[in-house]
Amino acid sequence: MPAEDAFEDFYQSTRHRTVTVLYALGGDLHEAQDAAQEAYARAWQRWDRIGGYDDPEAWVRTVGHRLLMNRWRKIRNGFAAYRRHGPADPTAAPSEDGVALVTALRRLPADQRTAIVLHHLLDLPVADVARQTGAPANTVKARLARGRRALAELLGTTLPEEVSNA
CATH class of the missing domain: 1.10.10.10 (Winged helix-like DNA-binding domain superfamily/Winged helix DNA-binding domain)
Structure with missing residues (x-):
């Protein structure tokens, strides 16, 4: 089976579960969908290697979860910076x-x-x-x-x- 077909079958059979798991882990459906999309894109780029894994879905879930955690860290760090430095100076309206x-x-x-x-x-x-x-x-x-x-x-x-x- 060609790599594109194998990946397509993999994607079709696992995408719902992956998004559901990421949604349950992160609590935000849109973030879960974004993280899953990015994880599948990364899997596709490495499909010749990942397709041979015993459980490629676990790899995608792990990558998706890490992406979610990175996003949450960025948000948390942004709040911390805001608390430390206060709001940004107001910008003038465009002319x-x-x-x-x-x-x-x-x-x-x-x-x-x-x-x-x-x-x-x-x-x-x-x-x-x-x-x-x-x-x-x-x-x-x-x-x-x-x-x-x-x-x-x-x-x-x-x-x-x-x-x-x-």
């Missing part, structure tokens, strides 16, 4: 301009948005944007030009002359 910019960026095509953010917010040169996106430099320049024009229109502004000619 209207910032909200408008993010809203406009969301309306751009993904390739233009990526080019704009990398170039203008991270101050990366066009060559670095090209390298990170896997696009030729001229394509990045075109995306930047189209994106800036679209942003200006969405924000109801005009581009400075040196930017509109770039």
Whole structure:
């Protein structure tokens, strides 16, 4: 039987029991489901070895339980840190301009948005944007030009002359 089929059979026959056990151990169904999902993903990555165990379900349960315990430790440590340090300083509400910019960026095509953010917010040169996106430099320049024009229109502004000619 191919490894995918063997794992699928294993998963189908054990998933309900595993989630039930993790739910009983942790007391939170959503956390149990998340931990089980992660444990099965890890089992799949090592299925050539784990599939040969006498009880692969025990391995998944153990990993799932450890994941649950790690999550509880993080929560407990977070509460302890909160008690020691108190609440975080309040953060200022986002500015209207910032909200408008993010809203406009969301309306751009993904390739233009990526080019704009990398170039203008991270101050990366066009060559670095090209390298990170896997696009030729001229394509990045075109995306930047189209994106800036679209942003200006969405924000109801005009581009400075040196930017509109770039």
